[in-house]
Every structure is written in structure tokens, then in C-alpha cells.
Amino acid sequence: xxxTATLSSALVAVAFASSAVAQAPADVDGLEDRSxxxxxxxxxxxxxxxALDARDGSGAADMAAIERAMVxxxxxxxxxxxxxxxxxxxxxxxxxxxIVAAAAGAADAWEDTIAALKDSAHGGVAQNxxxxxxxxxxxxxxxxxxxxxxxxxxxxxxVSAVAPLRNVxxxxxxxxxxxxxxxxxxxxxxxxxxxxSGSADLWVKGTDCTSSSCGTSSRTRYNQFKSSSYSDTPGxxxxxxxxxxxxxxxxxxxxxxxxxxxxMPGMTIGLANKVSxxxxxxxxxxxxxxxxxxxxxxxxxxxxVRAAEQNHLSRPIASFAFGRRxxxxxxxxxxxxxxxxxxxxxxxxxxxxxxxxxxxxxAFDSFGAxxxxxxxxxEGIIDTGTSLIAMPAEDAATFWADVxxxxxxxxxxxxxxxxxxxxxxVLRMPxxxxxxxxxxxxxxxxxxxxxxxxxxxxTASNTPGQTIFGLAMLKNxxxxxxxxxxxxxxxxxxx
Numbered sequence: 409x410x411x412t413a414t415l416s417s418a419l420v421a422v423a424f425a426s427s428a429v430a431q432a433p434a435d436v437d438g439l440e441d442r443s444x445x446x447x448x449x450x451x452x453x454x455x456x457x458x459a460l461d462a463r464d465g466s467g468a469a470d471m472a473a474i475e476r477a478m479v480x481x482x483x484x485x486x487x488x489x490x491x492x493x494x495x496x497x498x499x500x501x502x503x504x505x506x507i508v509a510a511a512a513g514a515a516d517a518w519e520d521t522i523a524a525l526k527d528s529a530h531g532g533v534a535q536n537x538x539x540x541x542x543x544x545x546x547x548x549x550x551x552x553x554x555x556x557x558x559x560x561x562x563x564x565x566x567v568s569a570v571a572p573l574r575n576v577x578x579x580x581x582x583x584x585x586x587x588x589x590x591x592x593x594x595x596x597x598x599x600x601x602x603x604x605s606g607s608a609d610l611w612v613k614g615t616d617c618t619s620s621s622c623g624t625s626s627r628t629r630y631n632q633f634k635s636s637s638y639s640d641t642p643g644x645x646x647x648x649x650x651x652x653x654x655x656x657x658x659x660x661x662x663x664x665x666x667x668x669x670x671x672m673p674g675m676t677i678g679l680a681n682k683v684s685x686x687x688x689x690x691x692x693x694x695x696x697x698x699x700x701x702x703x704x705x706x707x708x709x710x711x712x713v714r715a716a717e718q719n720h721l722s723r724p725i726a727s728f729a730f731g732r733r734x735x736x737x738x739x740x741x742x743x744x745x746x747x748x749x750x751x752x753x754x755x756x757x758x759x760x761x762x763x764x765x766x767x768x769x770x771a772f773d774s775f776g777a778x779x780x781x782x783x784x785x786x787e788g789i790i791d792t793g794t795s796l797i798a799m800p801a802e803d804a805a806t807f808w809a810d811v812x813x814x815x816x817x818x819x820x821x822x823x824x825x826x827x828x829x830x831x832x833x834v835l836r837m838p839x840x841x842x843x844x845x846x847x848x849x850x851x852x853x854x855x856x857x858x859x860x861x862x863x864x865x866x867t868a869s870n871t872p873g874q875t876i877f878g879l880a881m882l883k884n885x886x887x888x889x890x891x892x893x894x895x896x897x898x899x900x901x902x903x
Contacts, residue, residue: 437519444637446570446589446603447570448571448587460877467858468855468857471822473637474822474852475792477796478820478822481798482798483505485874486619487506487679513655515800529840530551531612546715554899555829556799559802569668569669569721569746570743570749571588571745573586573588583730583733586603587601588696589601591800592612592635593630593664593666597628597634597635598628598783599628599693599694600794602695604697604792605789606767606789607697607699607703608697608710609678609705610676610678611647611679611694611695612629612677612679613681613693614629614630614632615629617629617680621688622687623687628693634661637664637829638661638662640661641659645659645660646839652877654788655683655684656678657684658678660678662676663675669710670720670745675711697710698712698889699766700766701713702825710724712724716742722745722746723746723747723794723890724890724892725745725746725748725892726744726888727743727886727888727897728742729886730792730879730888731880732846734848753899757888757899758841758895759895760837760895762836762896767790768791769787770790770896771786771787771838772786772836773838775788775807775833775834775835776834777807777810777832777833778812778831779834782810783803786874787874788875790887790889792879793878794876794878795878795879796880797876797877797880798871798875798876799868799871800868800869801870804867804869807833807866810868811831815861823868824861826860827859827861831850834875843898844884847882848868849880849883850880886899
């Protein structure tokens with residue numbers, strides 16, 4: 409996943425071959441009455457790196473956080489050992505250590521924020537945050553090759569559900585990530601997880617996760633001894649997930665999982681006893697993977713697929729409406745499983761086939777700025793677990809070439825442009841659908857306090873060939889992920 413080192417955007421799981429799921433009916437636009445909605449809620453990241461706490465979103469971009477997000481993306485989809493990736497990871501780690509050391513009282517502020525978020529149980533918030541070159545990209549992430557990419561997974565319970573999404577924002581009000589409430593065990597223990605379409609495992613921290621990386625003792629941890637429905641997996645299987653700078657490891661257990669009103673008994677869960685330092689200050693209690701089974705570490709079926717197979721959901725789909733604090737739509741964010749929410753989009757849903765069933769990968773006609781086509785005839789991946797739009801370096805150069813006075817910073821992999829310039833990014837899909845990206849999502853803030861230049865959310869990354877579309881794009885479109893027919897639905901967002 410996102411701006412900071414968020415949990416989801418960094419996992420690299422061992423991949424297995426995917427299995428077929430039952431076909432869903434062609435039209436899902438009328439299924440909202442049988443769905444489960446999970447409001448998405450935000451977390452506030454606090455002041456870092458000189459950023460200003462401006463309600464209008466002005467202020468300096470958090471370059472350390474941005475660079476860490478890029479490392480996560482590169483480790484998930486690209487070559488983790490590439491010199492540029494290693495160097496960026498080392499810089500990001502140093503910057504992070506310096507920031508933590510310099511931020512007096514930061515840990516206490518985080519804990520206060522986490523406590524406040526967990527006390528406000530359901531207040532869904534979502535936030536801010538010519539001609540071109542022609543290129544056809546052949547995907548390399550088949551199921552057998554997906555082991556160098558991230559993945560996660562979940563399973564669900566009964567009929568359909570809506571979850572408010574809690575969003576996490578930067579100090580200058582750009583979104584970092586969104587969190588959804590999940591309940592595990594009997595009686596239920598509540599956790600806020602990052603719903604991540606770029607991974608396929610569900611994991612939380614256990615009570616034996618005691619290092620400083622696991623956070624203070626006030627942080628939520630799963631206690632197996634307080635759940636009457638807990639059981640070990642045969643052979644007490646272990647799991648290990650590697651991500652940007654560090655990793656997560658522990659053992660696989662089984663327990664009841666509840667998402668909204670959907671309850672799934674005996675779900676396989678990763679119970680982490682070791683996590684990297686990145687997780688110490690991350691309000692997320694773990695990850696809820698929404699990718700294909702091909703990238704699940706233990707070869708589990710995704711939560712949504714299992715729930716649909718057991719008739720707990722109308723369809724094996726997940727739909728998302730991500731709001732934006734800078735537009736005042738953060739409290740309308742939600743994830744709905746089993747159906748769509750017609751109240752959050754207008755017109756018809758346009759469907760696009762998944763080209764590789766590991767990530768939510770699709771073909772697009774062009775992605776450009778300033779009315780130009782930019783990158784043409786390529787492929788992208790929907791990643792709800794990251795905040796940025798990451799492009800291979802050559803493709804990013806093509807995109808930014810159409811933005812006057814844009815400049816590339818080789819060390820960070822980011823582009824800057826005059827803050828007065830409107831990038832006006834547009835994604836054009838096969839069949840004629842166009843998705844215009846709000847300039848508030850492309851502008852991450854100035855490249856220094858008081859600077860006239862701003863940092864762009866479209867970055868140059870060491871990724872294999874696809875453009876990774878995170879929240880900077882997803883906040884501009886209603887998105888549906890359909891496991892049943894292996895397709896992605898896009899509709900006009902109405903928040």
C-alpha cells in the first residue's frame with residue numbers, strides 16, 4: 409500500500425495457482441438491498457517532516473512517507489534487490505528513524521489518536537488527500553510468478569454487508585490509507601484492518617507480539633485464550649510475509665471472523681508475533697487481503713469467495729467508495745461486500761476483464777495529462793492498499809512530459825511541478841469511458857515549506873510494466889471487484 413509505510417502496501421507473499429469461482433450474473437447494479445456495507449474510516453498521521461497541519465491541504469509534502477510508500481510498491485510488484493530499490497529503502501529507513509527521534513511525544517499522540525478512533529465506532533471518514541508514446545505491456549505476473557508481489561486475503565460470514573471505512577490522513581489532509589472494522593473470536597474482539605486488494609491474507613497481531621515494533625501494550629492484539637472458537641491449524645502451520653523494509657511472521661490459526669453482519673466460522677488467520685518497526689506507529693491492527701487466491705500465503709480462498717460459496721453473500725464482489733477530506737466527503741466512504749450501493753454512484757457500471765488473476769489487473773487505452781494521451785495501450789492494477797499512482801520510470805516520464813515545467817527528482821523518484829499548474833490527469837478506458845482525476849489527489853503538497861513547487865502523486869517506480877493505481881485514482885471512481893466473473897467495474901462516483 410499509501411503515503412506512509414502502511415501495512416498493506418508492503419507484503420510479498422508466496423503465490424499459488426488460483427482456482428475458479430462460480431460465475432456471477434452479468435448485472436449487479438440492483439443488488440444493494442442484499443449487501444453488507446462497511447464504512448471506511450480514516451486515521452490521522454500526525455505532524456511529521458515539517459508538514460503544516462492546514463485544513464485546506466496546504467503545506468509541505470511528507471517526503472519520507474512518500475518514499476516509504478514507493479518502497480512498498482516496488483517490493484510488492486517489482487524487483488526487491490534492484491539497486492535503486494535498495495537505495496531508496498535505505499534512505500527511507502534513515503528518514504523514518506530521524507523523524508521518530510525528532511518527534512517529541514509522537515508515540516503518545518499516536519496512542520491518543522488510536523484510542524479516539526476506536527472509541528468512535530461507526531463514523532465513516534474518508535479523506536484527502538497532443539499524442540503520447542504507444543506501448544503495449546505483456547503481463548509477467550502469472551500465478552506461478554506472483555511470489556514477488558503482495559497479496560492478502562479474508563473470508564466472510566452472512567448474506568451481505570456494508571463497512572464504514574476509517575481513513576488515515578497526512579498532516580496536510582491527504583489520505584494515507586483506509587481502515588475497516590473486523591471482529592474475530594467468541595466473544596468478538598474488534599480490530600481495524602487495512603482492506604488491501606493488492607494482497608490476499610488476513611492477519612492481526614497476537615498477544616505474544618511484544619517487541620516495540622508491535623506498539624505499546626494499549627494497542628489491540630488478538631488473545632486466543634479469550635476466544636472459545638479458537639483452534640490451531642493442523643501442524644500449527646507458520647506464516648511469513650516480507651514487505652518493503654522488514655516483514656511479518658507468526659503462525660496460522662482458525663477462528664470466527666465477522667465483517668459487518670457476515671460471520672464466517674473457522675477462518676484461517678495469520679497471528680503475528682513479529683513485525684517490522686514500520687508497524688509500531690501504524691494505527692492499523694493488521695491487513696485484510698482482497699486479492700486473488702493465487703497470491704495468498706497459505707493458499708486460502710478469499711474471504712468474499714468463501715462467504716458467497718456458503719450463501720452468506722449475494723455475489724462474490726467488493727465495492728468501494730473512497731471519500732476525500734479536502735472535498736468534505738470523507739464521512740461517506742464505505743466498502744460493501746456482496747453487492748453495490750446505487751446511492752454512491754450514477755449511471756451504469758462499465759466492466760473490464762481481469763487480465764491476470766493474481767492482482768486486479770486490467771487493460772487501459774491511455775493515461776495522460778493536460779488533454780494529451782500520454783501512456784497508451786498499457787495495463788494497470790487496482791490497489792486499494794496504496795495512496796500513490798506508481799508507473800515504470802519510462803512511462804512516468806511520458807506522462808509528466810506533457811506537464812509544463814515538471815521536473816524529476818532521481819533520488820526520490822517523484823516529480824515536482826509549479827503549484828499553480830493543474831495536472832488534469834485522465835485515464836481513458838476501452839470503449840470510451842474516461843476517468844478525470846481531481847487535482848487535489850495529484851498534488852501532494854509543496855516540496856518544502858513555502859516552496860512554489862508541488863510534489864506529484866504519480867511517481868516513477870522500479871515496477872515491471874503495469875501502472876499501480878492507488879487511492880489517488882480510486883477516490884475519483886466507484887470501484888467494484890468481481891471474483892465471480894473475474895472483472896472490474898467502474899462507475900461515476902457520487903459522494
